[in-house]
Amino acid sequence: MTIVYSAAAILLIVIVLIMVRTAFVNKVVEKDLFFDDFPETFRTISVFFISDIHRRLVTEKLLDEVRGKADIVIIGGDITEKGVPMERIEKNIVKLKGVGPLYFVWGNNDYEADYHMLDAILLKHGVKILDNTLVVIESDQGEKIELIGIDDISMERDRLDLALSESDRAVFKILVSHNPLVSGQIKDENNISLVLSGHTHGGQIRFFGFGPYELGGMKKQGSTLLLTSNGYGTSTLPLRLGAEPETHLLHLKKSVAGKSFTI
Numbered sequence: 001m002t003i004v005y006s007a008a009a010i011l012l013i014v015i016v017l018i019m020v021r022t023a024f025v026n027k028v029v030e031k032d033l034f035f036d037d038f039p040e041t042f043r044t045i046s047v048f049f050i051s052d053i054h055r056r057l058v059t060e061k062l063l064d065e066v067r068g069k070a071d072i073v074i075i076g077g078d079i080t081e082k083g084v085p086m087e088r089i090e091k092n093i094v095k096l097k098g099v100g101p102l103y104f105v106w107g108n109n110d111y112e113a114d115y116h117m118l119d120a121i122l123l124k125h126g127v128k129i130l131d132n133t134l135v136v137i138e139s140d141q142g143e144k145i146e147l148i149g150i151d152d153i154s155m156e157r158d159r160l161d162l163a164l165s166e167s168d169r170a171v172f173k174i175l176v177s178h179n180p181l182v183s184g185q186i187k188d189e190n191n192i193s194l195v196l197s198g199h200t201h202g203g204q205i206r207f208f209g210f211g212p213y214e215l216g217g218m219k220k221q222g223s224t225l226l227l228t229s230n231g232y233g234t235s236t237l238p239l240r241l242g243a244e245p246e247t248h249l250l251h252l253k254k255s256v257a258g259k260s261f262t263i
């Protein structure tokens with residue numbers, strides 16, 4: 001019996017060690033995404049998308065992989081959670097700012113922190129907060145891309161209608177929402193080409209392929225491409241299993257013959 005208990009204890013320790021190790025993986029998923037309606041004069045827009053940093057410190061190893069390759073950086077919410085020192089959040093913001101201009105949407109866990117202070121830090125470092133609003137990015141030739149962001153859905157602070165009220169239907173659109181449930185609000189007539197989300201952590205801990213949420217990935221919904229990231233950090237304890245941390249470096253381009261969405 002003692003041997004059985006010892007074997008079980010060793011197995012448990014090994015699993016926990018694997019979980020801790022997995023939680024600190026640095027992964028950049030790099031993809032070319034082709035869209036029929038992408039404004040050609042941009043040629044390519046490269047987006048570094050990082051979501052759900054939570055308690056983690058963004059590593060130099062990760063930044064080395066994306067530095068010099070991204071036109072913009074989008075933080076998809078949950079840059080923090082309760083109990084994370086503000087200095088760590090600020091350090092992460094400064095690090096990410098070194099990659100490119102920063103855009104941010106609020107996540108549910110951000111509201112557990114002193115979010116007035118977080119707001120002040122974001123503004124201090126020139127981070128554009130997309131809270132039910134949009135920004136327009138213009139090419140040298142005057143073509144436009146709308147980058148739209150909504151506030152958190154689970155906190156009932158989201159107003160996609162408001163964010164879209166100043167939108168030009170004809171313009172190529174990227175929507176950022178911490179919570180992927182935004183897909184239920186999107187209509188084909190909104191003409192949103194790409195949605196970037198996080199929140200689910202890919203289930204964070206999955207046993208035999210099962211977890212509380214599905215794994216992150218890409219899906220098509222009508223003419224919209226939905227990306228849900230597993231996120232970079234973890235809630236509370238640095239433990240992951242079967243759902244590696246991930247960030248994304250996305251190169252958005254106009255479709256060429258035979259190439260449309262790549263999933």
Ligand SMILES: [Fe+2]
Nearest residue numbers: 052078109199
């Ligand atoms: Fe999160």
